[in-house]
Amino acid sequence: MANVISDETIEYVGILAKLELSGEEKERAKKDMADMLDYIDQLSELDTTDVEPMSHIFPLHNVFREDVVTNGDDSANTVKNAPQEKDNMFRVPRTF
C-alpha cells in the first residue's frame, strides 16, 4: 500500500507546521513522508479493536498545585532572549 504525497499535501503540512520548503526539499519531503507512512502502515496489520489508546503510561493522576501566588515580577527574564523587544514586550510583525 504505497502512499503518494501530493504537492498540495506538502503545501498544507507546511502551513500547519510553518515550514517553507525549497523545490528540492519538497521533492525529498514527499518521498520521505510517503516512505514513512508506508512503513507506519504496517501497524494496520494489528487488530486493535477494543484496545484503549494509551496516552499516558502510568496511572498517575490528579497532580495539582495550590492556588497560591509564587511568582513575582520576572519581566526582565521573560524578554531577556527576545529577538526584538520594545517597552518590555515582544515585537512582532503587525497582526491586524
Added chain:
Amino acid sequence: MAKEYETVIGLEVHVELASKTKIFCGCSTAFGGAPNTHTCPVCTGMPGSLPVLNKQVLEYAIAVGLATNCDITRYCKFDRKNYFYPDNPQNYQISQLYLPICRNGYVEIETENGKKQVGIHEIHMEEDAGKLIHDEWEDCSLVDYNRSGVPLIEIVSEPDMRCADEVIAYLEKLRLIIQYLGASDCKLNEGSMRADVNLSVREVGAKEFGTRTEMKNLNSFRAIARAIEGEKARQIEILEEGGKVIQETRRWDDAKEYSYAMRSKEDAQDYRYFPDPDLTPIVVSDEMIDEIKAKQPEFRSEKMERYKEQYGIPEYDIEIITGSKRMADLFEETTAICNQPKKVSNWLMVETQRLLKEESMDPEDIRFSPENLAKLIALTDSKAINSSVAKEVFEVMFHENIDPDAYVEEKGLKTVNDEGALRSTIEQVIADNPKSVEDYHNGKEKAIGFLVGQTMKAMKGKADPAMINTILKELL
C-alpha cells in the same frame, strides 16, 4: 410571498475564573500591571518549562458544571490545540477536546413565552492568550503575556436560542450563576466574560440547520444583540439572492455595525488536537464533588428566602438586590455593620441604581465600601447631616469611595444645630419675603415651603428641615 426565517443560535461563552493564580503556573492573575510583569517561564512558553494544574481552576469548573446541571466527566484530560499566533507563546493552547470536564447540562431562562431550557453541550477548561498591542509608530505589534495562562472555562451551549432576547437572558442567567459561585466576576466590558455567537438561519419549519457562522469580538450585551440582528439579516439576504452561507469565523465591528470574515490562507483551522503528555489525567471522585458542593456558597433562591426571614425587607427590594452578587454582598456587609437593613436597601435601591444607570456601570464595578455606606447611614441617623446633603455625599462616595465622616467634616456639611443662629436666619428670611409671609397668613400653605427653601439656601443646606419648619411656624 416572502419566506419566513428562523434564527438558530448557539453560544460559546468564555469565562475567566477568579483564581488568584494562572491555570498552570504560580503567576498572579491580577488585572493591570506593566507588560510581562505577571509572567514566568511556564506562561511564556520558555523551552523546558512544564505546566502543573491549579486545583482551584478544576474546582471552579466543576462548581459551574454542577450549578448548570451538567454531568461531571469522571476521567478527563487536557489536549493541545495547535495553531501559530504570537499571543499564544507555545503556539499551542492547552484546552480540552476529547474529554471536557462537564457535559450535558442546561440552564433555565425566562422568555416572552415562559420558561425555556437552554442546553449546555459541554464546559471545558483552557488557558487564555496574551495581549497584542498595535504599535502605530513602528507599524508592528507588541506582545504582553500577562494574560497568558489566565484560566478560562468555555461554556458551549446547544443551538437552542432563537433570538437576541433569549441570548441575553441566557448570558444573564449564566453570569448570575457564576458570580454567585464566586467563580468569576463575569464582566463583559473587561473581557472576563466573552461570548462567541454561532448563528444560522433556516426557513420556518425546516428540519435541518442552515450553515452557521461564528462571530467573535462581542464585548457588550448591546453588541451581541446588534451582531445577531446584523448577521441574521446578512445571511437572509444571501439566501434570498440564491447564494450560500459559508461556514466561517467573522469578527464583529460594533462601531461600523458590520462583521467581516477572518479567514486567511495561513489559517488552516486544523488544530491537530492530541492529549497533552505534560499533564496527567484527572480523576474526579465522589468525595471531590461532595467537597465542592459543601463549599458552594448560597444560591440566589436560598438567599431570597433568607432575606425575607432575616431582614424583613420588601420582596421587590430582595429581587433587585439579589439580582447581583456584588449588590447582595454589599447589602449584607453594610447591614452587618449598621443593622439597618431597610435603610441600606434604600440606598442600594434608589441612589445606587440611579448612578449605575447614569454611568452605565455594572454592579460589579461598585467602588464604595460597606463601611463607608454604614457611616453615611449613621450620619443621617444622628441628624448630623440632612437627607439632601446625604445624597450629595453619597454621590461623591459612589465615585471616589470617600470616608463620609471625614468628607462632611472637611467640607463643613454638618447640620447647624445652633438654634440661635437658625432663628436669626429665619427672622431675616421673614423680613426679606413679606409677600410669602402674607400668602401664608392668607392660608396658602405652600408659601411655607418657599420660606423653608430660602432658609435652607441661606444656611447653605446645612440645616435640619424639620427644625426650620418648627421655628418658622412659631415665628409666623
Added chain:
Amino acid sequence: MELLNLTAVKLAEKIKAGEVSAVDAVQAVLAQIEKTEETYNCYVTIDREGALAEAERVQREIEAGNLTGPLAGVPVAIKDNMCTQGMLTTCSSKILGNFIPTFSSEAVVNLQKAGAIIIGKTNMDEFAMGSTTETSAFGATRNPWNDAHVPGGSSGGSAAAVAANECFYALGSDTGGSIRQPAGYCGVVGMKPTYGTVSRYGLIAYGSSLDQIGPLCKDVTDCATIMEVIASHDTKDSTSMPREDYNFTEALVDDVRGMKIGIPRDYFGEGLDPEVAAAVKAAAKVLEEKGAIVEEFDLDLVGYAIPTYYTIAAAEASSNLERFDGVKYGYRAEDADELHRMYKRTRSEGFGPEVKRRIMLGSFVLSSGYYDAYYLKALKVKALIKKAFDEAFAKYDIILGPVAPTTAPKLGESLSDPIKMYLGDIYTISVNLAGLPGICLPCGLDEKGLPIGLQLIGDCFAEKKLIQAAYTYEMARGAFEKPAGREE
C-alpha cells in the same frame, strides 16, 4: 593521566580525602579537552572560567564540611538540551543558537546542590532527533574509539566526552535510546530511568511522553550514585513520580543468584551483527554462571515498536517545537515583515533537515482526517507493547539483549536512508514506549576494536534490579578497555 582515569565516585573520594582538589580535577579535564576536543567535538559550549571559579567555590565548601556527597567536586558535562541558567543551551540547533536560559533544569540543580561542576554542554543530534550526533548544527561528534565512526546519538557528545575523558560523567536524555545506544557505541555505562524518575523540568522536550534524563558514566557504581543525586520527585513536573526508594547505591551488590533473566528471541533475528550477538550471548552466559536463571522467550510486537515510536514521537515533537517561532527567543529570520512569512522563514532556516522531516510527519499524522488512522492507532499499539512487557515481567526480573544491531557505523553512512537509520533503534525504542528503565554497559569489542553494548531492561521502578545485575556482570567482566585515543 591517572587522575582522568578515575571514576566519578573515586575522584570524589580523593577530593574528600584532600589528595586532589576540585580545581585539579577541572584543570585536568580542561587540559584533556585542549588535547582531544578538536578531534572529537564533544561540546557545543565549554565554560572554562565558570568551571574553574565554581571548582574553587565547591572546594571551599568541601573543606568547610558543607558538601559531603559522593559526587562533590566532580566535573560533569550536560547534554545541550537541558537548560542551564546563564549558559548557552542550543539543542545543537541554529534556532536556539543564541538562547541563554534564565533557569536550570531540575536535574542540573540537583547535581549542583551535590557539588557537581559543570564543564560545558555536550553536542547532540539536533533536538535529540537522530542516532549519530551528525544532525547537530555544530558539526558531528566523533567516536573516541575510532574517529572515523560516529559516537551514536542523540547523546553522542555526552557519551564521547565520558569515553574521551573530557569529563568524569555526563547527563544525557533518552527518548528512543539516546542514552543507551551512544553508551554502547562509546563503551561507557548509560542508564535510562523509569519514566517520571528524573524531573523533565528544564529538559527541552522532544517527545514528552518518552523523554527521560539519565547518566552516562564510567561504571555501574557511578551510574547508581548519579541516579541517586538526579532522581527526585519534582512538583514542577506533573509527570514526575514520587518514589518510595531512591537508594540506588544499595543495589550495588555482586549477586544475581536466582534472578530470572529473559532473552527475547526476536532480538537476535535478522539484521543483528553476529559479533554483537556473540558478545551479548556471552554476557548472558556470565550472568548465568553467577547464578541467574537465563532463558529465551518470545517478546511480542518487537518490529512494531519502531513505526509506533516514530508516529508518537513525531506527533509530540511537531507540537513541542512549535514554540520556536522567532518571537520570544532564539533565531529569527531577518527582513520578514509579515507574520506568517516570519514564522516560515525562521523555522525553515532555523531547523535542520531531520527535524523538519519529523515535524512534517508529526503535523501530518495529527491532521484532520489522519489522527485516528495514525496517531490513535499508534497509541493503541503502544498499549499492546506495554502489555507484552507486563507479561514478560510477570516471568522475568530482567530482559537482556543488545543495545543496537551493530557497533558504531562510520560517519556519513546513516543519514541518507532515514528508515534504515530508524531500524537501528529497534532494541531501545520499546523501552521508552513502555516507560521502562534500561541500562547499557560494554560487553566486548568487535574485530574493528569498537565497543559492543549489552542492554538490560527492567520493569517499571526496578532500577535496583538492573543496577544489581549490571554491577554483578561488571565485577565478573573486570575493567573494560579504554579507547586508544585517550591514552597518553
